[in-house]
Amino acid sequence: MNSTKLIPLSAALMAAAALTPAPVSAQPFGPDTCISGFVWREAAPGDNVCVTPATRDATAAQNAQAVANRDPNGAFGSNSCKQGFVWREAFDGDVVCVTPDVRAATKADNAQAASRKVADAPQEAPAAPVGNSTVRYEVTGPGEVFNIVTDPPTSQVADHTVLPWVRETTVDPNEDMLQVVATGRDVPGPGCRIVLDGDVVAEQPIGGNAHCIWTR
Secondary structure (H helix, E strand, C coil): CCCCCCCCCCHHHHHHHHHCCCCHHHCCCHHHCECCCCEECCCCCCCCCEECHHHHHHHHHHHHCCCCCECCCECCECCCECCCCEECCCCCCCCCEECHHHHHHHHHHHHCCHHHEHHHCCCCCCCCCCCCEEEEEEEECCCEEEEEEEECCCCCCCCCEECCEEEEEEECCCCCEEEEEEEECCCCCCEEEEEECCEEEEEECCCCCEEEEEEC
16 A cells, blocks of 8 residues: 655656656756646746646636736726636736636646655555556545546546546556546545555545555
8 A cells, every 4th residue: 555645747758757766856857847647837937837738728828818808997907807807826926817716726736736746756666566457546535626647548537527536447567657646626635546456556545635656
């Protein structure tokens, strides 16, 4: 059984980082390297908060709509938002106007920023045989999630998926890592579990950033 935290990065860089834990200095982007399934948000130059690729694309679209969502006659002058919009606040001074749910999601991403860095990756779990095996990924707890990412990748999990969530798949003899990461929408945060051929090889209780990982 292994209890861990989270980790984010770009797809190609992530696989290598997750398979072989390395010092922060050895990571492609140093301490800002994201774990598998995550990329930099880039709400502005230097915004290296790790988010899903879909969130990064949505952030770029929000930036492109910044002027259209403003009300120059509002209380904050040129930074005022139209009715129904609020400042995104991805960082200090971020006055891009978005809907309240986007600001809430941005706040959640900021809160989990540190846990999505490779620098916070857990140590390797004890070895266990993998090959032509059944893997069961579980995300436990009440509420909903923004997303769930697994390694090896499985089909996309929709936003607002209700917990608990379970998915079974098989792995081949060359698979070196199993991982499930879930970003919860509610408090307490979700937990997770990986079951390999009936044995629990990684587990994390409800109440934090859900990240379970097993490596050969």
